[in-house]
Amino acid sequence: MQLARGLSDDPGGWWWALGALALYAVISFGLQYRTRARRGARHPARAAAHDLKDREEPQSGRQRFTSRLIMAGGAAAVVLAAAFTTGAVRVVTVGIVAVLGVTAWAYYDHRAEAGASREQ
Incomplete structure (x- = not known):
């Protein structure tokens, strides 16, 4: 009888996990790229990579923490x-x-950005 299922010793599972993490990063970059291209950035790829590392828009500490937690x-x-x-x-x-x-x-960041622009 098998009571619980854990990670197997098969290295393929670890490759899948790393691939999934890479997929998540690519999707995130794609969303940021699309946003920067729509806003008319000269170099949307560079701006998107910069946005993944650090936001240009000022966010409060709580909003930034919540965004990173999500x-x-x-x-x-x-x-x-x-x-x-x-x-x-x-x-x-x-x-x-x-x-x-x-x-x-993306939804949380969009809502936080819209709320910040209304306050200004």
Whole structure:
């Protein structure tokens, strides 16, 4: 009888987890790139990479912490989804969790930015 399922000794699971984390980063970069291109940046790729590291818009400490917490939670959820599933279910689960995590992060940042612009 198997009571719990943990990480296997198969190195393929670790590659999937790293790949899922990379997918999350690529999706995040893509959203930032699209935002910078729409705003008319001269070099949207450079601006998007800079935004992932540090925001140009001033955020309060609480908003910045919440944004980073959502981002880290989404990345952790993607890695866990990749680590604890197998086969075709893994691919679907990782894709769905990554899209949901990035969407939640982008939605929070959009709402925080809109709220900050209304206050000014």
